[in-house]
Amino acid sequence: MQKFLFMSCVALLFLCGCVQEQQVDTLNILFTGEASGELEPCGCTGMKTGGIAQRSGWIRHFRDSGGKWVLIDGGFATKKSGRQQKMKFTTYRKMLKVMEYEFSCVTQQEQNLVTVPKPYFGDFRGKKFVILRLETEQDKQQAQTILQQKSIDLVIVMARGKTSSQVSEGFPQGDFWRIFLINDAQNPITPFTPQEKTIVLSAGDRGRYAGVLRFSWEKNVFSWKHEHIAITNEHGADEKVLSILTNYKNTVKEARLLDFEIKRSTPIGYVGTDMCKSCHKKEFQSWLTKQDHSHAFATLQKQNYHHDPECVKCHVVGYEFAEGFRNWEESDYLINVGCENCHGPGARHAFDPKPGYGKTTGEMTCTVCHDKDHSPKFDYNKYREKIRHWPKNE
Template sequence: MFNSVPAEKRLLIDTGSLVETNSDQDLIKFDIIVEALGLLDYHAVNLTDEDFEIARNRGLLDNPAVRFISPHRTGETAAGFQSRYLLNNEHVTVSVLTFDPDKSPTEQIKEGFVNPEEGAKTINILIVSRCDEEVVSSIAPLGIVDCIVCPSEAEEPMIIGSPNRRPLVFSVGRYGRYICRLQIEKARVRDRFKFKFTAIPVNEDLEKDAALVDLYKGYQQIIRDSNLLERHPRYVLPDGLKYVGSQSCSSSDCHAYEYVEWMDNAHASAYATLEEVGSQYDPECVACHVVGMDYESGFISEQQTPLLKDVGCENCHGPGSKHNEKPHEVKTSEPKMTCIQCHTPEHSGDYAGNEDTFLERIKHWTEPNAPGNVK
């Protein structure tokens, strides 16, 4: 995707928020992401407050393979950078600056962008840590910013406001599902530029990069060697409940039909899909492919708790120990998982809007019971 643009005409920037927390797994992930961005020849990586602290604590700020930028003016990172390009036989300087409107006055933006020489062509791109109409309205009158890049809580990138206004304002999306392409062209109006914004989906059809595949396999090995799965924190279940496995529901006197139907759907082989891609030791993945990993008596490992592999009865219906002892007197109870706890935009991007289709795939109950009444 990057190579579709000649190297001398492209500028690759990551806008930050590399990980969500400072958990052991996210810290490992942070190191791998930084290495991946270096392999992809990114020109700059913006560090949010949280990113900056992690990078500094892990000694990554002086990584020669990656240029970090950050609104922190500590001397360890620059707030921005410049790069020069040839556009229609004219040299154009693209300046990228990071800015935190909650910590710095708007006037400081003028200081961050280097004043061009007389007659020089410049394009100024501002990456902000917070973006709302108040922030945009305070920046626009400066008259020096061409584009404002906003963080986003939405999965998809989007232009905010009119695509024709200046500065052009857009958000970058989340979860790495899209690459935002900002194509700069010379406008018909003298000394003006026009911007074409495109959100390009990152899908499985893209050609694999051997170096990145090896890096990810290395990440999987680090996760396994760190023993994060068995170290995963687990809570005590209420009222002495325990997980007992889906097989305990298969009695001919109880839920034999439902058990046989469940055995034929994708949930019953959920753990095997992790083994196919080498992710069976990754707690972030395993949690949604087994029973009760967040609780004592729940899944620990394939060796210790083989009966709790896969997405089974107790994921949705709750721990079954007391119900199995007195099936006609005691109903299953919390904790019960819902679909959207695992089918999130990050892990299951096709789920939203297709809920009925997904539900039909795992149907294992007899009608006329409605899907909402099966618990």
């Protein structure tokens, strides 16, 4: 019996040793590129990818799968300066905090809103890593100092304003791995290795995709795997993040930002699409029943964005002019994308109908809103047929 117990203990110790030897230490990095000022998916894209709320669902999904996760964000929460941009930046940072991000990049434009983040130092089972920003010459000097003074196994660099082939040039090399994440690349970049112990990649901009890097050290041999994830609503959203987003929308509404927009003037006023239907009944019915333009404003109302200047401008008539749409209370007759978006202000024509009114600038009229970011599948000739309300030979 004693011999049996002894042999059992030996076998158990042997198995434990095998398991320990076979165990792979994995560090999981989830990273996103620049938000480019978008808190939620925007545009006529069909499949809605991106947005902080949807991203929070994916983060929860990955964390539930277990393992050590480090979250890195490319920043660029705002594209411009001004009152709304400060609101948006504050909202963005609050949501990142709720999701427990380790590092978020700050662009030079945003440095007047928040302190530039210090490098983030981490330790995973004895392996030292650091995350830092590379945007200015001062950032590069700081990186050189850190890598000279500290023992680092892995350095993750958030870079902006550089091409994928240039990003690693001039950056310190040593007995450590260098990972360069390009924040402002328009589309995801598949990882490639321009130099020894160097990986360059990107998750693309506008938060549409996330990159997942899995680093392993097995018997001190470094290896890595990568995948790109489209940020869809597959995993829902974190309730706290949704609450912060709702508060932002309500704050924008209460601030009545639409009333403070600076606009240029036009000598001809706007009358609204309803005024056109008395003479153009057939064209009006085509617009009302066959075109998404006729309920463009309703799409904003469903998401509570109908008080947001950044969104409203492409869902109403004459937004850029003082005589055009101002707000829901004063100019509800100019909601939706109507006749005057394409044909121009119609007050003069409505009260004195004469030939010659209504010539458009063609594709240029459409691409003001249907740009590559917000309508990537836009094809002028195909879309033109969708809204056709004129003879086929024209």
